[in-house]
Amino acid sequence: xxxxxxxxxxxxxxxxxxxxxxxxxxxxxxxxxxxxxxxxxxxxxxxxxxxxxxxxxxxxxxxxxxxxxxxxxxxxxxxxxxxxxxxxxxxxxxxxxxxxxxxxxxxxxxxxxxxxxxxxxxxxxxxxxxxxxxxxxxxxxxxxxxxxxxxxxxxxxxxxxxxxxxxxxxxxxxxxxxxxxxxxxxxxxxxxxxxxxxxxxxxxxxxxxxxxxxxxxxxxxxxxxxxxxxxxxxxxxxxxxxxxxxxxxxxxxxxxxxxxxxxxxxxxxxxxxxxxxxxxxxxxxxxxxxxxxxxxxxxxxxxxxxxxxxxxxxxxxxxxxxxxxxxxxxxxxxxxxxxxxxxxxxxxxxxxxxxxxxxxxxxxxxxxxxxxxxxxxxxxxxxxxxxxxxxxxxxxxxxxxxxxxxxxxxxxxxxxxxxxxxxxxxxxxxxxxxxxxxxxxxxxxxxxxxxxxxxxxxxxxxxxxxxxxxxxxxxxxxxxxxxxxxxxxxxxxxxxxxxxxxxxxxxxxxxxxxxxxxxxxxxxxxxxxxxxxxxxxxxxxxxxxxxxxxxxxxxxxxxxxxxxxxxxxxxxxxxxxxxxxxxxxxxxxxxxxxxxxxxxxxxxxxxxxxx
Amino acid sequence: xxxxxxxxxxxxxxxxxxxxxxxxxxxxxxxxxxxxxxxxxxxxxxxxxxxxxxxxxxxxxxxxxxxxxxxxxxxxxxxxxxxxxxxxxxxxxxxxxxxxxxxxxxxxxxxxxxxxxxxxxxxxxxxxxxxxxxxxxxxxxxxxxxxxxxxxxxxxxxxxxxxxxxxxxxxxxxxxxx
Amino acid sequence: xxxxxxxxxxxxxxxxxxxxxxxxxxxxxxxxxxxxxxxxxxxxxxxxxxxxxxxxxxxxxxxxxxxxxxxxxxxxxxxxxxxxxxxxxxxxxxxxxxxxxxxx
Numbered sequence: 001x002x003x004x005x006x007x008x009x010x011x012x013x014x015x016x017x018x019x020x021x022x023x024x025x026x027x028x029x030x031x032x033x034x035x036x037x038x039x040x041x042x043x044x045x046x047x048x049x050x051x052x053x054x055x056x057x058x059x060x061x062x063x064x065x066x067x068x069x070x071x072x073x074x075x076x077x078x079x080x081x082x083x084x085x086x087x088x089x090x091x092x093x094x095x096x097x098x099x100x101x102x103x104x105x106x107x108x109x110x111x112x113x114x115x116x117x118x119x120x121x122x123x124x125x126x127x128x129x130x131x132x133x134x135x136x137x138x139x140x141x142x143x144x145x146x147x148x149x150x151x152x153x154x155x156x157x158x159x160x161x162x163x164x165x166x167x168x169x170x171x172x173x174x175x176x177x178x179x180x181x182x183x184x185x186x187x188x189x190x191x192x193x194x195x196x197x198x199x200x201x202x203x204x205x206x207x208x209x210x211x212x213x214x215x216x217x218x219x220x221x222x223x224x225x226x227x228x229x230x231x232x233x234x235x236x237x238x239x240x241x242x243x244x245x246x247x248x249x250x251x252x253x254x255x256x257x258x259x260x261x262x263x264x265x266x267x268x269x270x271x272x273x274x275x276x277x278x279x280x281x282x283x284x285x286x287x288x289x290x291x292x293x294x295x296x297x298x299x300x301x302x303x304x305x306x307x308x309x310x311x312x313x314x315x316x317x318x319x320x321x322x323x324x325x326x327x328x329x330x331x332x333x334x335x336x337x338x339x340x341x342x343x344x345x346x347x348x349x350x351x352x353x354x355x356x357x358x359x360x361x362x363x364x365x366x367x368x369x370x371x372x373x374x375x376x377x378x379x380x381x382x383x384x385x386x387x388x389x390x391x392x393x394x395x396x397x398x399x400x401x402x403x404x405x406x407x408x409x410x411x412x413x414x415x416x417x418x419x420x421x422x423x424x425x426x427x428x429x430x431x432x433x434x435x436x437x438x439x440x441x442x443x444x445x446x447x448x449x450x451x452x453x454x455x456x457x458x459x460x461x462x463x464x465x466x467x468x469x470x471x472x473x474x475x476x477x478x479x480x481x482x483x484x485x486x487x488x489x490x491x492x493x494x495x496x497x498x499x500x501x502x503x504x505x506x507x508x509x510x511x512x513x514x515x516x517x518x519x520x521x522x523x524x525x526x527x528x529x530x531x532x533x534x535x536x537x538x539x540x541x542x543x544x545x546x547x548x549x550x551x552x553x554x555x556x557x558x559x560x561x562x563x564x565x566x567x568x569x570x571x572x573x574x575x576x577x578x579x580x581x582x583x584x585x586x587x588x589x590x591x592x593x594x595x596x597x598x599x600x601x602x603x604x605x606x607x608x609x610x611x
Numbered sequence: 612x613x614x615x616x617x618x619x620x621x622x623x624x625x626x627x628x629x630x631x632x633x634x635x636x637x638x639x640x641x642x643x644x645x646x647x648x649x650x651x652x653x654x655x656x657x658x659x660x661x662x663x664x665x666x667x668x669x670x671x672x673x674x675x676x677x678x679x680x681x682x683x684x685x686x687x688x689x690x691x692x693x694x695x696x697x698x699x700x701x702x703x704x705x706x707x708x709x710x711x712x713x714x715x716x717x718x719x720x721x722x723x724x725x726x727x728x729x730x731x732x733x734x735x736x737x738x739x740x741x742x743x744x745x746x747x748x749x750x751x752x753x754x755x756x757x758x759x760x761x762x763x764x765x766x767x768x769x770x771x772x773x774x775x776x777x778x779x780x781x782x783x784x785x786x787x788x789x
Numbered sequence: 790x791x792x793x794x795x796x797x798x799x800x801x802x803x804x805x806x807x808x809x810x811x812x813x814x815x816x817x818x819x820x821x822x823x824x825x826x827x828x829x830x831x832x833x834x835x836x837x838x839x840x841x842x843x844x845x846x847x848x849x850x851x852x853x854x855x856x857x858x859x860x861x862x863x864x865x866x867x868x869x870x871x872x873x874x875x876x877x878x879x880x881x882x883x884x885x886x887x888x889x890x891x892x893x
Contacts, residue, residue, distance in 0.1 A: 586889025588824065593816045596719045603726040610730075621793045629803045636807055636830055640814030645822050652826055659807075659837060665793045666800065666844040671836075671852045678859055679833065683866050690870045691822065694877055707819050707884075716816030720809045727805035731798045738844040740794040743852060751849035752856065759853070763860040770864025777871030 004061045004078055007044045007088065008131065010037040012124035018117035027112050034116025035099035038123050042092035045085075052085050053473065060133065074194060077133035082473035086331060087130035087263055090338045094255045094460070095123050101346050101456035102247040104449070105353055109245075115155065119251070122148035126256050130263060135184050135194040138264070142180070142228070145257045146173055152252060153244040165243040172237040176227015180264075183220030190217070200270035207274050214274040221268060222278055222285075225261030229315045232289040236538050238312055242304040246349030249304060254311050254345050255338035262318045262334050266327050269478060273325070280410070283323025287417045290316025292536055294424035298431070299532045302359045303348050306432055309535070310385060311341055313421060317400050320418060324411070326403035327478040333396035339467045340384035340393055343460035347378040350453055351436065354445035361432065366441030373449060375437050377457040382429040384464040386498045387422060395468030397422065398494050405490055415490075419497050426501015427508075434510040625665045632658035643704035645691045649684060656680040667742035800841040807834035820883050821876060825869045832862045 014037035018030060025033075052059070059080040066074045078084075099119060106112050125144025132138035154166030188194055190213055191202040207214045225231070230238035241253050252258070265272055265282065272279055290313045297309035314337045321330030351367065351374055352359060368375045384393035401422070405415035449457070507513045519525050531537060560567075583594075632655050639651035656679045663672035752760060807830060814827035836858045843851015873883065880888045 588821075588885040588888075589816055589819065592812075592824075593715060593719065596716075596723065596812055596816060600719060600722045600726065603723065603730070607726060607729055618793070622795070625793060625795055629799075632803065633806055633810070636810045640810060640818070640823065640827055640830065645820070648823065648826060652829070655807075655830070656833065659833060662800070662803070662837065663840055666795060666841060667793070667847075668840050668844060668852050668855075671840050671855045674856065674859060678863065679829075683829070683863060686866055686870055687822070687826070690873055693874065694822075694883070696883075704820060704823075708817070712817060716813050719816065720813040723812060724805060724809040727809070728802065731801050731805070736797040736845060737794045738797060738800070738841065739847040741847050743843060743847060743849050748849045748852045748856075752853050756850075756853050759857055763857055766864050767860055770867040773864075774867035774871040777868065777875055 003044060004048065004059065004080065004131075005063055007041050007048070007092070008124045008127040010041045010044070011120040011127070013037070015117045015120035015124060018113055018120065021113060023111065023113045025113050027107070030113040030116055031103040031107070034120055035096065035103055037120055038092060038096045038099045041123070041127070042096045045088045045092045048080070049085055049089055052080070052082075056082075056473065056476070058476075062133075066137070071192065072188070072194075074134050074136040076137065078131040079133040079196065080131065081477055082475070083263075083266060083331065083477045084130050086335060086472050086474065088127060090335055091123060091126050091130065091256050094338050094342050095126075095251055097456040097459055098247050098251045098255070098342060098346065100452050101250075101349070102245075104452040105247055105349055106245065111155070115152075115245070118148055118151045118155070119248070122152070122252060122257070126260070129260055132196075134196060135187070135199070138196075138267075139181070139184060142224070142260065142264075143177065145252070145260065146170065146177065146228075149173070149241070149252050149257055152248040153241045155244050155248065159243075162243040165237075165240040169237040169241045172234050173227045176224045176234055178223075179220045179227070180224025183217050183224065186213075186217050186220060196267060200268070203271050203274060209274050210276060211274065214271060215277050218268070218272050218275040218278040219281070221264060221271070222282060225264050226285065227261070228264075229258050229261030229319070230312050231261070231285050231315060231319055232292060233538070235289060235293065235312050236535065236542060239305050239308045239535060242302070242308050246304065246345055246352055249308070250342045250345030250349065253308065254341040258311060258315060259318065259334045259338070262315065262322065262330055265319075265322045266331055266478070269322075269327050272322075273479070279323050279325065281323070282319050283404075283410070283414055286316045286319025286321075286323055287414055287421075288316075289313070290320065290421040291417055291424070294421050294428065296532050296535045297428040298424065299529050301361055301533075303351065303361050303364075303432065303436065304345075304359060306361070306428060307341070307344055307348060310344075310425065310428065311337075313425065314341065314385070317397060317418065317421070320404060320414060321400040324404050324407045324414065326400060328472065328474045329396065329399040329403050331474060332472055333393075333400055335470070335472065336384065336392035336396045336464070336467045339460060340381045340391070340464040343377055343457065343464045344381035344385060346453070346457055346460065347374050347381060350374045350377075350449045350457065353453075354447050354449065355443050356446065358443055361435045363442045364436045365439045366437070367445065368437040370441070370445050371448065373454050373457060377461050378437065379433060380461045380464050382433050384467075386426040386429045386501060388426075388498050388502065389495055390465075390468075392464050392467030392469075394495075394498075398491075401494050402490065419493065422494075422497045423501045423504075426498040427505045430502050430505035431509050434505060438510055621665060625662060628658045628661035628665065631655075632662065641708065643701045643708060645696060645704075646688075649687050649691065652687075653680045653684050656684070666738050667740065669742060670745040670748045673745075797841060797845055801838055804834045804838040804841065807831075807837065819886050821873055821885050821888075822883060824885065825866065825873070828865065828869075829862060832858055832865075 014033050018025065018034065021030070060077065061080070062075050062077040064076050066076045080088075099116075102115070102119065106115050109115065122145055125141045125148060127141070129138055129141025129145060132141060150166050150170040153169050154163045156162050157166075184194065187199060187203075191199055191206065193199050193202065203214060227234045238253060238258065242249055244253075272282070293309045293312035293316060297306050297313065300306045300309060314333070318330045318333050318337070321327070321333060351364065351371065354371060354374070355364065358364065380391070384391040387393040387397040401415055401418050404411055404418055407414065504514070508516065516525075520529060534540065635651045635655035635658060639648045639655060642648035642651065656675060660672040660675040660680070663669075663675055811827045811829075811831035811834060814830065815824055818824055818827065836855045839851045839854040839858070841851070843849065843854075876888055877883060882888070
């Protein structure tokens with residue numbers, strides 16, 4: 001297909017138009033331009049997917065040479081293989097549904113024009129990221145989505161808290177991005193190219209498995225991925241990033257951008273396979289993050305923060321999959337997660353939208369009958385999130401757990417940890433469902449979701465249910481995975497765990513047969529709850545470790561310590577001036593006398609030296 | 612070394628001239644009346660001219676008289692006449708000359724003199740006793756020193772222009788009151 | 790024509806004495822006319838030293854430097870006396886302790 005360049009072009013052009021209009025565009029036009037451009041991209045992607053599935057050929061499109069600096073000639077080029085096609089489909093497909101949903105969600109906002117400009121810019125940058133033929137172009141998209149994330153988290157910038165959250169997201173991801181940039185420098189100096197496919201080939205021919213350099217390079221790339229995908233230890237920004245509009249959370253902080261790290265590792269899987277220590281680190285990071293986030297999600301009260309922690313947790317599963325070498329399973333989970341998490345966020349957004357921007361789940365309740373479409377969407381999304389049988393999440397998570405269990409040595413631990421995470425996922429997702437949609441009503445919805453929201457929700461419901469049946473064209477991208485030969489016991493345990501979680505959630509939060517209230521209200525219980533509520537106190541830790549020393553230094557620097565030296569010079573010369581100016585009396589005789597005095601001294605010195 | 616009587620008289624003449632020069636200078640610089648001071652200064656210059664002549668520099672001696680004691684001092688005379696200081700001015704000068712004003716300048720001058728004398732201790736030499744004629748001076752002046760002559764002419768021209776400018780009256784009229 | 794053989798240190802001592810007298814006058818007097826006279830004395834003392842040196846080495850250079858000093862003195866007096874007139878007109882005094890507008 002010749003018009004591949006059109007795919008990122010539509011959203012980028014629309015973003016430029018919307019930005020140039022400076023908010024004076026009629027909101028009807030702005031909204032449909034924003035959603036329509038992504039829709040057009042989605043149609044182009046659909047046509048591309050059709051072609052790709054027919055012939056399965058990798059497509060390379062070079063638009064122009066970006067720059068030429070001696071040996072370094074990165075091209076503005078796209079590389080389309082199965083992985084790219086999958087990512088593009090998710091970005092434009094889910095992206096279009098979220099844009100459609102946004103029209104209604106953001107209709108009353110005065111800055112709708114700016115909103116769609118940022119969203120389109122984000123989609124364009126994300127497409128560049130996944131389509132990039134070389135790591136430099138990928139980095140352009142990578143930073144582009146970072147900027148859009150910053151702009152959209154701080155979209156309601158009049159509240160300083162939102163600006164703070166945006167800055168936090170930006171700065172924390174910047175830490176990872178710096179590591180990634182260093183990784184790119186290292187790769188370029190060692191291998192002489194940043195084009196992904198030649199780079200992987202060169203790496204395979206230059207380095208042996210277990211060499212130091214690939215470990216170092218992949219560790220640096222992993223740093224970037226960890227930052228972008230909100231994994232341990234850089235996970236702290238994602239819960240706060242929920243300050244943005246809910247569709248933004250759905251698109252950027254659930255479905256697409258935060259999974260860019262997973263994409264990066266999958267894209268450079270050839271490199272990671274050369275570095276077994278890094279792979280193991282990826283797996284452990286994934287496991288620890290998924291457990292940590294799942295525990296934190298258990299006690300949150302803000303509906304979006306629960307979903308944010310569950311996102312961190314699910315990306316942890318993806319990292320786990322990547323770490324054990326099951327790249328296809330990781331990408332599969334990425335896709336299904338994009339479906340069901342976007343669905344959950346959009347449903348949560350609908351709840352918030354209909355309840356006067358209420359975020360606290362304990363002020364909701366009993367919405368099952370009042371918002372039926374939203375209820376069913378949320379239920380399906382939660383089922384998929386908890387990986388109940390025959391939902392999309394079930395297939396992908398099952399594949400990850402099986403892959404983990406087949407790894408020798410640490411595999412059993414990884415599998416057990418993943419299973420524990422699945423249990424927790426079941427509990428917290430259905431805790432959410434039971435508290436928000438069952439029981440006593442605390443707030444009455446003042447409106448029903450309109451057709452745009454409903455369409456987006458229903459389509460995503462279908463995808464979340466049936467997404468597990470998709471066969472992703474990833475066979476050519478990754479080394480063939482071993483066929484799963486798990487014992488039936490492991491299969492049954494995998495199926496049973498989420499159900500157990502559902503049962504526990506029912507008993508705790510709806511049936512009230514198990515009552516933790518007294519334990520939770522004890523001093524120790526409060527401590528534990530507070531600890532988990534704050535996300536394992538990572539914010540406080542970083543506050544002490546980094547933020548305070550930094551602000552201390554900044555405050556110190558604010559007083560211009562270097563300038564003080566110069567100011568001292570100025571002050572002393574001014575002082576000397578005032579003192580010495582007294583010598584300039586204007587009296588001629590005084591001058592003559594001082595000259596004679598100097599002359600006498602000079603002669604005395606000369607005489608002393610002569611003798 | 613035996614000296615002839617004439618030479619001894621000449622030598623005496625040198626010391627007399629030196630004494631006169633010194634005395635006249637001291638008197639000139641300690642007068643309250645500017646016109647008196649000027650006369651003493653002229654005497655001092657004439658005495659120095661005698662010294663020049665005795666040392667065998669007749670050309671310098673003539674110039675000392677003609678230009679120094681003549682032309683330059685006449686300038687002073689003109690200016691003193693134009694200023695027309697008068698009796699009260701003389702009285703004021705006398706008042707300024709009294710008492711403590713002498714201390715610091717006196718000490719400094721004495722120190723300088725002491726140092727100069729110390730520096731002269733180790734110079735046992737006598738003048739050649741052979742005159743340098745005006746002809747030699749002229750040949751040297753317009754030979755190797757012609758550039759210096761040009762520079763001196765420039766200097767004098769600058770002095771001329773400066774004096775002309777400073778002597779004009781309108782500078783006063785254009786001065787703004789502070 | 791013969792000159793006189795005079796010990797150099799005596800001539801130079803005379804020059805030094807005259808110079809010191811000039812300096813003393815410069816520092817002592819408040820009237821600018823006397824200051825200019827003191828300057829003349831100092832220049833003259835310097836010239837004496839040069840002429841003495843010329844006589845010692847029997848060279849014309851000493852007298853030539855005397856000539857240069859003479860022109861310096863002439864120019865200085867011309868400008869200096871012009872300044873005296875201006876000062877008298879502006880400050881209505883010749884007291885240099887009162888004409889001190891250059892005070893820092």
